[in-house]
Amino acid sequence: MTQIGGAAWVFGDGVDTDVMAPGLYFKASMDVMARHCMEAIDPEFAARIVPGDIVVAGRNFGVGSAREQAPMALQHLGVGAILAESYGRIFYRNALNFGIPTLVFPQAGEIAAGDRLCIDPLAGRIENRTQARTYTVAGLPEHLLAMIAAGGLMPYLKQRIAARGAS
Amino acid sequence: MSRNDGAPNWLRRMPTGYHIAQKIIARAAGRDAVMPGEIVTCSVDLALLLDSGGPRRIWPRLIELGVGVWDPDKIVVVTDHFTPAVDAESAAILKLTRDFVREFAIPRFFDMQGIGHVVLAENGLVQPGMFACGGDSHSSNGGAFGCYMAGFGAIEMTGVVVTGEIWLQVPRAVRVNWSGAFGAGVAAKDVMLLLCRELGIDNAHHVIEFGGDTVAAMSMNERTTLTNMAAELGAETGIVEPDETTLAAIRAAGQEPAADALRWRSDADADYAAVHAFDAAALAPQVAAPHSPANSGPVDSFADVPVDQAYIGACVGAKLSDLRMAAAVLRGRRVAAGTRLMVAPASQRVIREATADGTLQTLVDAGAYLLPTGCGACAALGAGILAEDEVCISSTNRNFRGRMGANSASVYLGSPYTVAASAVAGRIADPREMLSQEPGSDPA
Numbered sequence: 001m002t003q004i005g006g007a008a009w010v011f012g013d014g015v016d017t018d019v020m021a022p023g024l025y026f027k028a029s030m031d032v033m034a035r036h037c038m039e040a041i042d043p044e045f046a047a048r049i050v051p052g053d054i055v056v057a058g059r060n061f062g063v064g065s066a067r068e069q070a071p072m073a074l075q076h077l078g079v080g081a082i083l084a085e086s087y088g089r090i091f092y093r094n095a096l097n098f099g100i101p102t103l104v105f106p107q108a109g110e111i112a113a114g115d116r117l118c119i120d121p122l123a124g125r126i127e128n129r130t131q132a133r134t135y136t137v138a139g140l141p142e143h144l145l146a147m148i149a150a151g152g153l154m155p156y157l158k159q160r161i162a163a164r165g166a167s
Numbered sequence: 168m169s170r171n172d173g174a175p176n177w178l179r180r181m182p183t184g185y186h187i188a189q190k191i192i193a194r195a196a197g198r199d200a201v202m203p204g205e206i207v208t209c210s211v212d213l214a215l216l217l218d219s220g221g222p223r224r225i226w227p228r229l230i231e232l233g234v235g236v237w238d239p240d241k242i243v244v245v246t247d248h249f250t251p252a253v254d255a256e257s258a259a260i261l262k263l264t265r266d267f268v269r270e271f272a273i274p275r276f277f278d279m280q281g282i283g284h285v286v287l288a289e290n291g292l293v294q295p296g297m298f299a300c301g302g303d304s305h306s307s308n309g310g311a312f313g314c315y316m317a318g319f320g321a322i323e324m325t326g327v328v329v330t331g332e333i334w335l336q337v338p339r340a341v342r343v344n345w346s347g348a349f350g351a352g353v354a355a356k357d358v359m360l361l362l363c364r365e366l367g368i369d370n371a372h373h374v375i376e377f378g379g380d381t382v383a384a385m386s387m388n389e390r391t392t393l394t395n396m397a398a399e400l401g402a403e404t405g406i407v408e409p410d411e412t413t414l415a416a417i418r419a420a421g422q423e424p425a426a427d428a429l430r431w432r433s434d435a436d437a438d439y440a441a442v443h444a445f446d447a448a449a450l451a452p453q454v455a456a457p458h459s460p461a462n463s464g465p466v467d468s469f470a471d472v473p474v475d476q477a478y479i480g481a482c483v484g485a486k487l488s489d490l491r492m493a494a495a496v497l498r499g500r501r502v503a504a505g506t507r508l509m510v511a512p513a514s515q516r517v518i519r520e521a522t523a524d525g526t527l528q529t530l531v532d533a534g535a536y537l538l539p540t541g542c543g544a545c546a547a548l549g550a551g552i553l554a555e556d557e558v559c560i561s562s563t564n565r566n567f568r569g570r571m572g573a574n575s576a577s578v579y580l581g582s583p584y585t586v587a588a589s590a591v592a593g594r595i596a597d598p599r600e601m602l603s604q605e606p607g608s609d610p611a
């Protein structure tokens with residue numbers, strides 16, 4: 001996984017899954033759903049995010065539902081990585097399963113909206129180019145590296161099934 | 168209140184026992200023992216798939232992978248989120264779910280029978296010692312039966328359905344003991360609203376184990392309210408050690424629990440991250456204000472908030488016991504003018520039983536509007552959703568912004584007692600006052 005760079009979108013504590021993927025749009029396409037991602041707390045987000053931008057948040061990011069549309073909507077909008085102090089447990093697993101670099105970042109509060117960030121998710125290196133500061137955090141979980149290297153759970157399952165077929 | 172015997176560190180005996188979740192995980196991982204923090208791979212005994220994140224999201228992935236399901240006998244499929252179909256999209260989702268069940272010959276399919284978590288319990292399908300996964304965050308509901316059951320996203324459930332396995336980091340356990348009897352008008356829901364405030368909603372990597380004589384005296388319905396809302400605590404899941412009440416409920420559902428089902432208990436010297444003790448007799452009805460279950464406080468702190476809608480629904484808040492709580496308040500009373508009370512029973516069986524014992528009659532006589540069984544307005548998927556700026560008090564488990572409809576709507580959470588009392592008063596009200604007065608004697 002190569003380096004990821006983009007502008008920071010900063011959110012507070014406890015951003016829930018229902019705000020990322022509102023139930024009202026469950027039956028709609030991901031295009032429509034993604035347009036409403038975060039609108040209850042930041043109506044500009046979906047329209048203005050640029051692919052590669054990075055979501056930075058406080059505690060318990062993605063608290064709530066098992067709906068995978070929450071990380072899918074972020075990915076659909078081009079979010080390059082997620083950095084939060086802590087995560088809702090199902091959201092965290094979902095995000096990694098979709099291959100979104102998702103790091104635990106205790107100093108998330110030091111990032112300002114719009115800061116230019118550059119991340120090496122494997123090494124756990126976070127560079128804030130705007131503030132000229134660099135952080136080292138725990139990289140992606142070791143037991144999931146093979147899955148993440150494959151690009152997420154689906155490509156990983158494909159590899160495993162192919163290996164099973166070949167053996 | 169962490170356990171600490173006061174001995175110096177080098178003298179303190181290391182806890183040698185295991186908590187119930189640890190024992191179940193070890194069994195499912197094929198190990199003698201596992202320690203908190205370890206990453207293990209577990210075999211899944213039961214996978215619950217719902218219409219929302221189940222076949223609709225999993226089937227296309229199975230096609231992409233070119234594989235089928237690992238074991239149809241270990242899969243349970245339920246339609247609940249989009250029932251009944253109200254438009255072309257929901258009808259198509261339900262049809263796809265039925266086609267999936269036929270295609271993969273899945274024997275246990277509950278179509279429009281009620282909310283999945285409740286249907287599993289009603290049919291005795293969650294049993295002590297099981298390791299189960301559900302494609303929904305409130306899968307923790309099943310933990311009331313002494314099994315380890317946790318929720319996962321649809322992509323991860325795809326992995327389960329293909330491989331029959333899932334990885335897990337063994338959680339630490341937090342023991343929550345309740346002792347004493349509830350006062351009138353207080354219930355398990357109030358316990359959980361208080362715990363969301365006291366323990367916070369950021370308990371990832373922990374399993375919440377509920378115990379004490381209050382829990383031992385609870386019905387299985389009330390116990391599932393505890394484990395259901397372990398999801399609101401942000402925990403991996405919740406669990407209650409099985410006892411005779413558990414076994415009796417499984418037998419009443421027509422299943423026979425394993426002969427050694429009661430061996431699934433925590434050891435006396437199990438290692439807990441924390442042990443908390445609470446007094447049930449001192450508990451007042453609790454209400455959580457928008458937009459988090461952790462924004463809770465005693466009902467008095469919210470008195471006089473006018474409500475447009477009172478909603479009795481969801482896996483957590485519309486079981487037979489919940490409808491009976493509402494009926495106890497509503498008997499001989501009327502819903503206030505300008506407020507609507509909506510009731511969406513949690514299952515078809517709840518409807519049958521609440522019809523037989525007169526509970527539904529009491530609700531309808533009080534002016535309640537009956538909705539079909541299913542998830543309904545709980546997640547803004549079915550009937551009963553809220554308009555801009557409306558205020559609702561609800562027996563559901565979550566009050567996130569936009570959860571039940573418009574982003575500007577306000578949802579307060581309360582027990583069925585509190586929701587019913589608020590429906591009568593037209594504003595958030597303490598059910599204890601009404602329960603202590605004869606109907607009709609209320610001067611208000």
Ligand code: SF4
Nearest residue numbers: 305481482542545546
């Ligand atoms: S009733 Fe609500 S909380 Fe329960 S499964 Fe349905 S949507 Fe989820």
